[in-house]
Structure formats: C-alpha cells, structure tokens
Amino acid sequence: MRRSTLALGGALAVAVALATGPAAAAQDTGTVFVVHGVPDTPVDVYVDGERALDDFQPGTTQGPVELPAGGHQVALFPADAADGSGSPLLSAEAEVPAGGNVTLAAHLNEGGSPTITPFVNDVGSVPAGQARVVVRHTAAAPAVDVLAGGDPVIRGLSNGNQEALEVPAGTIPVAVAAAGSTDPVIGPADVTLEEGTATFVHAIGKLDGGSLSLVSFTVSELHSSPSGVPSGAPSGAPSQDGVPAWLLVSTVAGVALVGVSARRMRAAARR
C-alpha cells in the first residue's frame, strides 16, 4: 500500500526524522494524520515537546507521517507562541499503534469546546470497483444523518464518532442533515470517490453561526483485483459452433455431440 500524496509540512518531516532516525523499522512505527477542525485558531503542534507543525490552519489536514509506536504527548499552542512552554490550548496523550494508521483530530465537541479525538483509519483493501468513505462527526452540532443523492446512508452519527461505507466508485451528491431530517446543513456537494481509495471526511465547525464545513484526506492504492473474468456465453449457453475443437482437447467427440444437443435444449427452455 502506498499512501496518499498530501503535502507534508516541512517542519513535521524534520521533527519525525529527528524522532525516529533513518533506521527505524516499519513495524516500530505507526502512520498518523492530523486534522484541524477548531475554527479561527491557527496553532503550532508540539509532539513530545518538539514543534512538529508550524502555523497549522483550521480546516486543513496534514499527513501521513510515521511516528515511533507508543505514547506521544501532543500539545497545541497558539500559532504566535514563542515555544512549547506554558499552558497549551489543548493537549493529549496519543497512542500510536505499531503498524497502525490513526488520525488525531483537534475539533469542537458537541457543546463547542475544543478537544482532541483519536480515530483509527480503516485502510484495509477495498473490493474491486468500490471506494470507502469514512464520515466523522467532529463539529459542534447534534447527531446528524449523511445523505447520498438525498437518501440517508448514515443515521444518527454523533460527535466524536465515525462510520464507514463502501460504495461503487464515482461521483455522488453528498449532504449532511440533522438526524431524522433531510434538510442539509452541509452541502449537497458532489464528492468524487476514486476506485480503490479510502476518503476520510470530517465535519467541522459550529452549527450555530453556520460555520460547518468538511475537511478530508484520501488514502489511495487500496484496490483489489476483480474476482474473475466471466467472458463466455452471456445468454447462458455457448454458440452452436461451440468453442473451437482444439479448446476441448480433453473432450471426446461423442461427448461433445451430446453436449451440443443438451445446450440447445437448455437454450430453448430459457425462452
């Protein structure tokens, strides 16, 4: 699996290199995305006391980065703070599982207070022709329904929770409405889901004041192969010619003749 090509903050990359060293084995690290969903509050992000992200803007996302597996102290300071000393706006102890893939989302809880929620990212393979979309409620708003083409596909999603769907790849009109309603509070907007990808969508902002919006990132190369190639006889029976004789090398002539007459009966019976 290859991860998406989201731009990675230079400062974060440096911090991670310092933290892990070049020889860290993959199984000793976990993959981390970060989402900033607290409105009007640019921040600097400190991981284990080191500044990892400078001037991280609300409504944006960063990642993926590899962090050493285990617990990390994550602290958010105002973007104009001189350093990581004093009291942070927000802090959390984040557990990064070895070989895992997580999102750390800074966002508002239902009541409007800033918080940090960790989410596990489902980056398992996606069936052929499909895309995964994971919706996360990280906004100051009551429970919501997610509508696709006007119909609810996720019901009663509340703050701090996520729900995943696998859908045929393509472009679908998506909206978010208060639970039990079809009156959009976000969207509808066309969302394009590429085959073999997982898109993680975060509803952020505040319902009061109308600052709700979406921030998302996509992990690609999760595709699977089709399960077969059914390229014979769409009507359910082969042609009267049958396949060329050399394709039936193991079949004796008499059996082939019986086979042809049986196929004719079957085809006749279908009509």
Next chain:
Amino acid sequence: MPVTPTVPVGVVAESIGVDARVVEVGVDEKGQMAVPLDVATVGWYRFGPGPGAVEGSAVLSGHVDDYEQGRGAFYRLAELAPGEPVLLRLADGAALDYRVRTVARMPKDELPLDQVFARDGPPVLTLVTCGGAFNRAASVYTENVVVTAEPVSAP
C-alpha cells in the same frame, strides 16, 4: 472517469481476424470484471492501468461466443502466437503497437488475478476470454484464455 488519451476504443489482431470496438467496463454485481453483453464488443477494465501507462496491466476481455449471438470477438484468441502483432486504437486517434508474448489456458480458479490486474510492474496488455469445456450446470466455461502482449517501441 474522464476520457484520457490512453482510453482504448478498438483492438486489432489481424492474424486471428479481430477488429473489434472497445468500451470501458468496471465490475459486475459479483465483483468480477464486467464484460460487454454484445459479444462483438471488447471491454477495457477502466479501474486498472490504461494502455500506454508506464506500468501495470491494461486488461481487455471479450466473450468467446454465445448461443444467441454466435462467435465473439475473442473466439479465436488462443490461436494467437508469440510474436504476432496486436494494435490498440485510442480515443485520441493514436494507436499503440503490441507484440504477443504469452498465450495460456488455465482453469478459471487458477487465473492469476493479481497478475492479470497488476497495477505495477512492466507495462503489458492482457487479453482474456473463456475456453475449455462448457459447464452447463453453472452456465460457464471452465477455463480462461489469457494472452499477454508487450508494447513495441515506436520506430
């Protein structure tokens, strides 16, 4: 998916009398590659690499035959021989030349799906149809015929 210059619209294999239209296909309800119902038309797996991609397998599949429609575009696919030419016509009017590398038949459950549908590795064109005996109970052929062809560099 937007139409790109790598979308194939036709396939020609003169040595077996193939000159067929190609359409984009995805997957059917069982998660198998969709194959056009019209047996004279060949499907290109649009979720995989396109012809001309720098890596991976561009997959075309056509029905071998049908009771109601007769012989399919790929009826004689297994008669292709290594070294013979295959040409793809592209949506932008260009064409890509290939040369057959391998011709194989195998039971359907032995079709190397991850190889046929590879999205990395050397660029290859993979042509697939059905063959072997017809299983009347299941209404399917028992085998797949798989032809691989390598791109021929422009002169």
